[in-house]
Amino acid sequence: QKEVEQDPGPLSVPEGAIVSLNCTYSNSAFQYFMWYRQYSRKGPELLMYTYSSGNKEDGRFTAQVDKSSKYISLFIRDSQPSDSATYLCAMWGTHSGGSNYKLTFGKGTLLTVNP
Amino acid sequence: GAVVSQHPSRVICKSGTSVKIECRSLDFQATTMFWYRQFPKQSLMLMATSNEGSKATYEQGVEKDKFLINHASLTLSTLTVTSAHPEDSSFYICSAREGNEQFFGPGTRLTVL
Numbered sequence: 001q002k003e004v005e006q007d008p009g010p011l012s013v014p015e016g017a018i019v020s021l022n023c024t025y026s027n028s029a030f031q032y033f034m035w036y037r038q039y040s041r042k043g044p045e046l047l048m049y050t051y052s053s054g055n056k057e058d059g060r061f062t063a064q065v066d067k068s069s070k071y072i073s074l075f076i077r078d079s080q081p082s083d084s085a086t087y088l089c090a091m092w093g094t095h096s097g098g099s100n101y102k103l104t105f106g107k108g109t110l111l112t113v114n115p
Numbered sequence: 116g117a118v119v120s121q122h123p124s125r126v127i128c129k130s131g132t133s134v135k136i137e138c139r140s141l142d143f144q145a146t147t148m149f150w151y152r153q154f155p156k157q158s159l160m161l162m163a164t165s166n167e168g169s170k171a172t173y174e175q176g177v178e179k180d181k182f183l184i185n186h187a188s189l190t191l192s193t194l195t196v197t198s199a200h201p202e203d204s205s206f207y208i209c210s211a212r213e214g215n216e217q218f219f220g221p222g223t224r225l226t227v228l
Contacts, residue, residue, distance in 0.1 A: 032215045032216075034217065041224065042222060043119075043208045043221045044219045046116055049216045051215065088158065103149070105159055108158050
C-alpha cells in the first residue's frame with residue numbers, strides 16, 4: 001500500500017461547479033498536510049496548509065483533515081477555468097524508522113474546468 | 116507565502132557538459148532545501164535533501180557524484196548535473212521549508228542534446 005493515495009483523474013467539471021479532491025494516507029505519523037496546485041511546466045504552488053483535524057477556509061478553497069480516518073480533502077467552490085491544473089496533496093511527519101521529515105506526495109489529480 | 120526562485124528556468128546543453136541550477140529563498144532563511152525531479156505527467160520525485168553547511172542526503176538510486184549539491188548559505192543551494200546525458204533531461208524543482216510549510220521554486224527544464 002502506498003503511503004499516500006490520490007485518484008489521478010482526470011476530472012472535468014463545468015464552470016461554477018464545486019470540486020472535491022481527496023487523498024488517503026496510511027502513515028499515522030503524518031502531521032502536516034498541504035495542497036498544491038501545479039500548472040503545466042511550472043513548480044507547485046502551495047494552496048492550503050493544515051496541521052490538525054478540521055476545516056480551513058481560504059477564499060474559494062476549503063481544506064479538510066480527518067486524522068481518525070486518515071483522509072484529507074480540498075474543496076473548490078465556484079470553480080473557474082483558471083483553476084484547471086494538477087492538484088497534489090502532500091504531507092510530512094515522522095517516517096517509520098527515522099525522522100527525516102520528507103514530504104510525501106499523492107500522484108496528483110488533473111482538473112479541467114470547462115467554460 | 117514565502118518565495119523560492121530558481122535560475123535558469125530553461126537550459127539546453129550538449130551531452131557531456133555540466134549544468135548548474137541555482138535555488139534561492141528570497142524572503143526567508145532555509146537551513147534545509149530539497150531537490151526534486153519530475154517527468155511528464157508524473158509526480159515529483161525527491162532526489163536529495165540539502166543542508167546548509169553539511170553534505171546533502173541523497174535518496175536511494177540517485178548518484179551523488181552525478182548530481183552535486185552545494186548549500187553554501189541559508190538562502191542558496193545549487194544542483195550541478197555533471198556530464199549530462201539525454202536521459203538526464205527532465206524538470207528539476209527545488210523547494211525550501213519555512214516553519215511547517217514547504218514552498219517550491221518555478222522549476223528548471225533541462226534538455227540534453
